[in-house]
Amino acid sequence: MNVLLDHFPEFRDGFIGTVEITAISSVIALVLGIVVAGFRVSPVPPLRFFGTAWVTLLRNTPLTLLFLIFFFVVPEILFPGMSPFLLGSLALGFYTSSFVCEAVRSGIGTVPLGQAEAARSLGLTFSQTLRLIVLPQATRTVLPPLSSIFIALTKNSAIAGAFSVTELFGWQTLMSEQGYAIAPIFLWVAVAYLVVTFAISGLFRVLERNMEVAR
Amino acid sequence: MRLSAKGHLAPEMWDIFNYSGIRQNIADALVATLKAFGLAAIGSLVLGVLLAVARLSDHKPVRWAATAFVEVFRSLPLLITIYAVWVGFLADYSMWALAIGLSIYNGCVQAEVLRAGVNAVPRGQREAAYALGMSKTQVMTTVLLPQAVRAMLPTIISQLVVTLKDTSLGFVILYPELLQTARLIASNTLVNGQYPYVSTIVVTGTIYIALCLALSGLATWIEKRGRRAKTGIAVAHAGAPGTEAEPAVDAPGAGGAPAGGPSDSGGIAKI
Numbered sequence: 001m002n003v004l005l006d007h008f009p010e011f012r013d014g015f016i017g018t019v020e021i022t023a024i025s026s027v028i029a030l031v032l033g034i035v036v037a038g039f040r041v042s043p044v045p046p047l048r049f050f051g052t053a054w055v056t057l058l059r060n061t062p063l064t065l066l067f068l069i070f071f072f073v074v075p076e077i078l079f080p081g082m083s084p085f086l087l088g089s090l091a092l093g094f095y096t097s098s099f100v101c102e103a104v105r106s107g108i109g110t111v112p113l114g115q116a117e118a119a120r121s122l123g124l125t126f127s128q129t130l131r132l133i134v135l136p137q138a139t140r141t142v143l144p145p146l147s148s149i150f151i152a153l154t155k156n157s158a159i160a161g162a163f164s165v166t167e168l169f170g171w172q173t174l175m176s177e178q179g180y181a182i183a184p185i186f187l188w189v190a191v192a193y194l195v196v197t198f199a200i201s202g203l204f205r206v207l208e209r210n211m212e213v214a215r
Numbered sequence: 216m217r218l219s220a221k222g223h224l225a226p227e228m229w230d231i232f233n234y235s236g237i238r239q240n241i242a243d244a245l246v247a248t249l250k251a252f253g254l255a256a257i258g259s260l261v262l263g264v265l266l267a268v269a270r271l272s273d274h275k276p277v278r279w280a281a282t283a284f285v286e287v288f289r290s291l292p293l294l295i296t297i298y299a300v301w302v303g304f305l306a307d308y309s310m311w312a313l314a315i316g317l318s319i320y321n322g323c324v325q326a327e328v329l330r331a332g333v334n335a336v337p338r339g340q341r342e343a344a345y346a347l348g349m350s351k352t353q354v355m356t357t358v359l360l361p362q363a364v365r366a367m368l369p370t371i372i373s374q375l376v377v378t379l380k381d382t383s384l385g386f387v388i389l390y391p392e393l394l395q396t397a398r399l400i401a402s403n404t405l406v407n408g409q410y411p412y413v414s415t416i417v418v419t420g421t422i423y424i425a426l427c428l429a430l431s432g433l434a435t436w437i438e439k440r441g442r443r444a445k446t447g448i449a450v451a452h453a454g455a456p457g458t459e460a461e462p463a464v465d466a467p468g469a470g471g472a473p474a475g476g477p478s479d480s481g482g483i484a485k486i
Binding site: 064154156157172182183197 | 384401423
């Protein structure tokens with residue numbers, strides 16, 4: 001208990017950091033994932049190839065390696081002097097986007113083919129079909145896997161702490177370096193993560209209830 | 216290319232991989248990674264079977280204890296578990312700390328996979344086994360578990376790919392695995408006034424991707440083989456409740472998580 005009371009400001013900062021990095025990288029992952037899923041089902045072969053390569057490469061690279069790339073290679077090529085927080089969110093977002101993409105793609109697979117055919121025969125373009133007809137219907141089936149992907153993202157955000165982003169893992173190492181017993185630290189960090197993950201699964205349960213699609 | 220402007224594509228940067236010392240470092244690191252992976256794979260499978268059996272037990276306390284264990288460690292970041300094991304118990308044995316941390320987390324996931332597999336075996340099988348006079352243990356070990364393992368083999372191997380990727384978390388506890396070594400090489404070698412981060416990352420990244428693709432290739436192959444074999448029992452579908460209509464053929468070489476995860480296990484994620 002003392003660990004928490006004596007260092008509550010640091011703990012609070014860590015908790016807020018975890019929530020922030022989770023939120024920002026979720027948005028990045030969602031946007032990128034949907035776009036790449038669009039690529040993977042598109043009629044243009046180079047785009048399809050790009051999508052497949054994206055997913056295969058990102059899914060088979062350890063997240064830690066991706067963090068290394070974003071912290072040591074990306075600033076060399078693109079914008080030097082980006083904050084660790086932004087770099088960490090990008091690494092997490094890119095990694096998770098490949099999983100989002102696969103979830104969305106399998107969701108698209110559950111929409112009956114006739115829907116897309118009907119849309120095309122009405123004269124809608126590919127992007128209109130995807131945007132107006134297919135994706136809204138796929139949303140419902142995609143929600144449960146997305147919920148577990150975002151919970152995994154929350155857990156993966158701990159790695160950012162090892163790369164000098166302020167979040168809960170940073171608090172854990174800081175406290176244990178100050179000589180506190182590991183068990184209570186572990187307990188408090190665990191509680192904090194459970195709060196975040198339960199919030200996410202609760203949010204998705206509400207979304208699922210509200211977004212039912214009649215088939 | 217800005218990479219070449221910064222001198223990252225200069226031949227000297229890549230020449231470092233011709234030195235026998237660095238090659239030896241990378242080979243040692245690869246062995247260290249594979250050692251931790253092997254231990255973690257065995258540990259997680261053993262723990263997975265134990266936890267799955269405990270969760271299906273008829274005794275309430277056993278069931279509750281196993282459920283609590285699985286739920287807690289599955290929803291905690293692996294990094295935090297590994298670090299706690301290292302600081303708390305095994306400060307001098309980073310390999311074991313890494314292997315045990317990985318085993319705990321992945322054991323919980325494997326337990327859920329196996330449980331979904333056991334639940335997917337048709338009820339009649341269990342009833343028939345009891346009717347033949349088998350004991351509870353016999354039913355579990357000779358009838359249910361073999362079918363569960365067979366049906367879930369692709370998912371189990373996909374989870375092993377995740378375990379392999381997660382060995383790279385050993386860098387927090389200074390275990391000299393592949394990624395940690397790559398960092399050391401990159402930050403200790405000064406070539407043309409630059410640290411060769413780009414070249415070491417490309418080399419180690421290729422090794423990781425090759426290892427993971429080989430393992431996921433194995434999973435895909437087993438899945439195809441399993442679909443061809445006529446066992447008379449429908450292979451358990453591990454999709455989430457809403458995804459039954461999901462096309463059976465997954466992406467070729469798709470290593471990580473098939474969308475969803477075993478049914479009735481909200482929040483499971485094999486990432």
